[in-house]
Amino acid sequence: MGIFKRIGNLFSKPPAPAAPKSMLDLSPGDICEVSLITYEVTGRTKTSGRNAAVLTLRDGSRISYLHVEQREQLQYTLYLPIDGRLDNPAEVPATLELDDRTFYLEEEYEGYVAVAGQTPFMNGGQQHVWQYQSDDSHLLRLEWQNGRFMLYEGERMIPADVRVIRGS
Known part of the structure; x- marks a missing residue:
């Protein structure tokens, strides 16, 4: 290495550190923490046209699903x-009753999903989603894709309870 190159290296700026991953950017193999429980991200479903993703989380043998959506701020919902x-799917009602609790349709959308890793629907494609809420703030989510329904019950998480431990 020449003398001018060495002198130039003394005055050059170090490379900028890589930006940390947000929860919306996590992919299979990453580690996160939700309500003090550490999970491995084993799958990810991203709907086109929406700034949201559903992460498949594994804690031992238990599987959960974290819906992460960027609106005014990041919003998190943990589903089982x-x-x-x-x-x-054409006959999904606007009101559902489940375990003596009435859920009301809050949002309905459809779009093309891209999947990575282990998810309830192993192939990408057109997916239809219905999100419900009860009067006591319990949440219900229905997904339909390729002739198959998945149902989830969940609760909103505050942003302080969700964090990235290790992102690849």
């Missing part, structure tokens, strides 16, 4: 899968 069945 539940058993249930609907027959036809």
Whole structure:
């Protein structure tokens, strides 16, 4: 290495550190913490046209789903899968009753999803989503894709309870 190169290296700025990953950018293999429980991200579903993702989280043998959406600020909802069945996506009601709790349709959308890792729907494609809320703030989410329904029950998480531990 020449003398001028060495002198130039003394005065050059060090490279900027890489920006830390946000929860919206996590992908399979990353580690996050939700309500003091550490999870491995094993899958990710991203809907085109929306600044949101659903992360499949694994804590040992337990699987949860974290819906992360950027609106005015990042919003988090942690879901657990539940058993249930609907027959036809054209007949999804605006009001659902489940375990003596009434859920009201809050949002409905559809779009193309891209999947990575282990998710309830292993292939990308057109997906239809219904999100419900009860009067006591419990949440219900229905997803339909390729002739299959998935149902989830969940609760909103405050941003301080969600953080990235290690992002690849």
